Amino acid sequence: MNQIIENQFVELIKIHQGIVHKVCGMYRRDPDDRKDLFQEIVIQLWKAFPKFRQEAKVSTWIYQIALNVAISDFRKESRKPIRVELSETFANISDNQYDYSFEEKLKVLYQAIDQLSEVEKAIMMLYFEEKSNEEIAEIIGISQNNVRVKMTRIREKLRTLMANAK
Secondary structure: OHHHHHHHHHHHHHHHHHHHHHHHHHHOOOHHHHHHHHHHHHHHHHHHHHHOOOOOOHHHHHHHHHHHHHHHHHHOOOOOOOOOOOOHHHHHOOOOOOOOHHHHHHHHHHHHHHOOOHHHHHHHHHHHOOOOHHHHHHHHOOOHHHHHHHHHHHHHHHHHHHHHHO
């Protein structure tokens, strides 16, 4: 039965791994750091999987955990690797399928985004994913009105940062 649960989890991650890759790309620039963060997010998703009651959409649940892990990791000054023994089933999850080459074209934008707070970054990432204000509010844990206010302020902040970068 444990093998069935592992297989369900692996399939879920395969289907939604783009979410995890986008979070990793938003919070880490170095490819090795992105891989480390990807692995940490998958580990935390696995730990939380038994408690997932499917009351929210799977993508919302993955975003919440991935963002919490990324933000926590981002805040740590010294990172200590956590060793967790995983079964062979987890070998089927690839962390090399996402193409990060487009980042070069968005260098100025990413430099500006790097200057945003952790929450502002999360909101922008979800906005880029074309999430509604309602979905962003649910994932981040703030009101829809607060999302609208923050988006207005973030846009202005990005305009100023990008104008100063040129």
